[in-house]
Amino acid sequence: MENSVQELIKIVIVEDNKYMREGWTTILDFAPDLLVLNAFESCEEAFDSDEISKANVVLMDIELPGMSGIEGVKYLQKEYPELIIIMASVFDDNKNVFDALCAGAVGYLMKKVSPEELKKAIRDAYEGGSPMTPNIARKVIKTFHQPAANDEGEQLKERELEILAELAKGKSYAAIGEEVYLSVDGVRYHIRNIYRKLHVNSRSEAVSKGISQRLINPDLSE
Amino acid sequence: MENSVQELIKIVIVEDNKYMREGWTTILDFAPDLLVLNAFESCEEAFDSDEISKANVVLMDIELPGMSGIEGVKYLQKEYPELIIIMASVFDDNKNVFDALCAGAVGYLMKKVSPEELKKAIRDAYEGGSPMTPNIARKVIKTFHQPAANDEGEQLKERELEILAELAKGKSYAAIGEEVYLSVDGVRYHIRNIYRKLHVNSRSEAVSKGISQRLINPDLSE
């Protein structure tokens, strides 16, 4: 896949601040492998343009007049699924970050990135990576970490976690029993304890809490 | 926060391959701001050592004889919550990656990283970032993306999502009916469709899939 011929990455910028927009354009256009097709000050303008359908990468501000960056990503994601979108913002609050990522952005940069980092980020995204400024990356990774031991005593035991995982798979008590070598009533015994500890009284609530508290891992394999 | 005085980052390496271990040690020790306290060939040795409690960053292989890297992370995470752990592996399959991250690692590198990237990754992790090789970062980000319109027509509709969310809360059909102004049988009607679209046949499986595919947001309220 190594290509000694320079592959030109075509970029569209959406950013309402004139200086930022022109600064970025200059920085990127200066690189021989990057080409800014056009830079717009709103989603509306960008989406109406001819350039948007020809771009490989869109660098999009989150805070925009009119259609927000988040809305913009959703639209682009639907209309041009191949398009690679990198969000940029001065803010790094969870809402903005996760909304942007959920909407389909593959990267998230703080606006203070250096010119070098900006160029690297665009190449990285184009080549299948997900550029993020370090604190953003950490925020993202943290969503995978289990919260540190709740409130003592009500921690689920190994066996209980095991059974909770089976519950999430939708197995019947009988099937779970076979899986973990217990009688149906043995399974019930543990489930009672699980419900008590999680303060729930139904299977689906238990699964829901179990996943959101990362007691069990959602199935990310498929 | 800029510190002109070099802050020394103390590192422990756990890697069973001798050449890899020595290679990394050499690379890292060569940097003036990095210090490899010690390099071990197994978790057991590392955890018994004096150095482990003094380290800032642990660089850990996933595939290890005896205690695996994943188990190792879990142990370290519990014993030394401040410790920063970066996983390294030749493999980038989802299971390894997400197990490692869920266990508490803040970064994940492919073993083929260049010396420069390795040093950068350790500094990045130490400063609050989450170093990942590009394809890993993309995998992680992809977990946030809604699956692109599966196979057409099998997308859940607004009403179905609404009801799925109620299902996750553990409400009975009757309670859901009151919530969304439907008869119990009306609720059933939608649930059937949800099950069919998600290819499940129980409430908890639906909730489980719904959360892991980000159709509904896990309850983060309490």
Add this chain to the structure above:
DNA sequence: CTTGCCACTACATAACTATGTGGTTTCATG
């Protein structure tokens, strides 16, 4: 040794869920 806790087994029952089949209304389309 006996007291208490734990993991498990056992049984009973009300409630809820999953699923099939069929009906009504509404609304867009040919």
Add this chain to the structure above:
DNA sequence: CATGAAACCACATAGTTATGTAGTGGCAAG
């Protein structure tokens, strides 16, 4: 207008779950 898809309501029933109550054997602490 006829057709068909959506969205909803209805009823029936087998199967599963939630919960109470109770008993057993193991094991550790007093």
